[in-house]
Every structure is written in C-alpha cells, then in structure tokens.
Amino acid sequence: MAKASLQAIRDASPAILPSLLLTDFGDLKGELARLEQAGARVLHLDVMDGHFVPNLTYGMPIVEGLRRHTEMPLDVHLMISDPLAYAEPMVKAGADVLTFHVEAVHDPRATAERIAELGVGVGIALNPETPIGSLVDCLPVVDQVLVMSVDAGFGGQKFNPVALEKLRVLRQEYPDLLLEIDGGIDPETIGKARAAGCDLFVVGSAIFRHDDYGVAFKELNAAMTAAEDAEL
Numbered sequence: 652m653a654k655a656s657l658q659a660i661r662d663a664s665p666a667i668l669p670s671l672l673l674t675d676f677g678d679l680k681g682e683l684a685r686l687e688q689a690g691a692r693v694l695h696l697d698v699m700d701g702h703f704v705p706n707l708t709y710g711m712p713i714v715e716g717l718r719r720h721t722e723m724p725l726d727v728h729l730m731i732s733d734p735l736a737y738a739e740p741m742v743k744a745g746a747d748v749l750t751f752h753v754e755a756v757h758d759p760r761a762t763a764e765r766i767a768e769l770g771v772g773v774g775i776a777l778n779p780e781t782p783i784g785s786l787v788d789c790l791p792v793v794d795q796v797l798v799m800s801v802d803a804g805f806g807g808q809k810f811n812p813v814a815l816e817k818l819r820v821l822r823q824e825y826p827d828l829l830l831e832i833d834g835g836i837d838p839e840t841i842g843k844a845r846a847a848g849c850d851l852f853v854v855g856s857a858i859f860r861h862d863d864y865g866v867a868f869k870e871l872n873a874a875m876t877a878a879e880d881a882e883l
C-alpha cells in the first residue's frame with residue numbers, strides 16, 4: 652500500500668500538500684472533506700516532539716484517525732530527535748512516507764535504510780542552515796528530499812530563499828528525486844520554488860488562514876502554473 656502511495660504522490664505532482672498544523676483538530680472529518688473538495692490529493696502531517704524542535708504537536712493517534720477517514724497518501728514530517736523509535740508505530744498508524752531530519756541522527760543513511768525496510772517511502776529533510784552536502788551519502792536510498800524554507804518548528808514564518816538554490820542543485824544532479832519544499836509557501840513564493848524544480852509544495856498558513864480553501868488552492872495553482880509557462 653505505502654509504495655503504491657508513493658507512486659500516487661509522483662502521479663499527483665506537482666502538488667500542493669496542506670500541512671495539518673493550523674487545521675481545526677476538533678473537526679478533522681470536516682477538514683478532510685473541505686480539503687479534498689478544494690483539490691488536495693496528498694496530506695502533510697507535522698509531528699514535533701518538543702525536543703528536536705521547541706514545539707509539540709501530535710503523534711500516532713491523529714495519523715491513525717486521519718487514515719480511517721481518507722485515502723489520500725499521508726506524508727509524515729518527523730521533527731523528532733529519535734525517528735527510528737517511532738517509525739514502525741507511524742507506519743502501523745498509516746503513514747505512507749516518513750521524512751526525518753538529517754540534523755537529528757548520527758547516521759542518516761542507516762536511518763533511511765531502516766525506514767525503507769518498513770515498506771514506506773523515505774524522505775530526508777534539511778533546515779535552511781544545513782548544506783546539501785550533508786545528504787550526499789543517503790540520497791541513493793531516499794525517495795524524496797524535503798528542503799525547509801523556514802527553520803522547522805512553527806507555521807507562519809517568513810520564506811528563506813536559500814531553499815531555492817538547494818532545489819536547483821538537487822534537481823540538476825538528481826532528476827528522479829521527488830523534491831518538496833516546506834515553509835512560507837504562498838502565491839508569491841510557490842512560483843519561485845516551481846521554477847527551481849520543486850515537485851511538492853507544503854502549505855500551512857496560505858490555506859488555513861484563507862476563508863475558502865478552494866480559492867486558496869486556485870491561487871496557489873495559478874501561480875505554480877504561471878511559473879511553468881514562464882519556463883517554456
């Protein structure tokens with residue numbers, strides 16, 4: 652199921668992934684319906700442990716609850732100090748892709764290999780100050796790279812353009828890698844990220860602070876498509 656979901660993510664790209672950080676947790680079923688109606692095809696789940704990042708969100712019960720009510724692939728962003736301690740429970744809860752931070756572990760390649768053994772897609776994330784050289788060892792064993800355009804930990808931060816150069820280099824050197832960007836993505840920044848070669852665009856505030864998720868998706872899609880047309 653999970654590897655099929657990875658293919659579904661590839662097929663959906665370029666795609667806008669709502670980040671469930673600012674969602675209405677009191678009405679997750681309603682939120683799922685509104686997001687699907689707006690055009691969401693993949694969900695991004697931000698798991699924070701209050702240790703790797705100074706913020707605390709949610710864990711397996713929310714992932715499992717969402718899994719019961721949607722068929723959309725669940726792209727789980729682990730902002731936690733010990734990703735391997737929770738990898739298997741996350742897969743059991745229904746995660747399709749598990750992304751861990753290169754800054755969190757001693758041996759990123761071994762971590763990626765252990766996650767891959769669980770049968771899910773593997774992603775590796777890096778914060779704005781972390782160079783892409785830190786990924787080289789594990790790129791052959793990961794499915795996607797999550798380039799952070801803010802410091803992991805909170806929604807609503809300002810986009811850091813250092814992410815664009817990383818995307819350009821990765822796109823050029825690894826044409827088949829799924830590239831994802833996360834942080835400060837809005838109708839202005841999404842076009843820049845698309846032009847830099849990004850496939851998956853994680854969006855929190857620009858969707859959840861909008862009165863109408865459908866309109867938010869339309870604005871983001873239009874800006875993404877305009878960037879593609881400008882490339883032609």
Ligand code: DX5
Nearest residue numbers: 803804806807834835855856
């Ligand atoms: C930040 C999270 C993001 C965040 C994005 O640590 O990984 O997914 O929710 O939110 P915005 O779009 O508001 O920057």
Ligand code: ZN
Nearest residue numbers: 697728833853
């Ligand atoms: Zn995220």
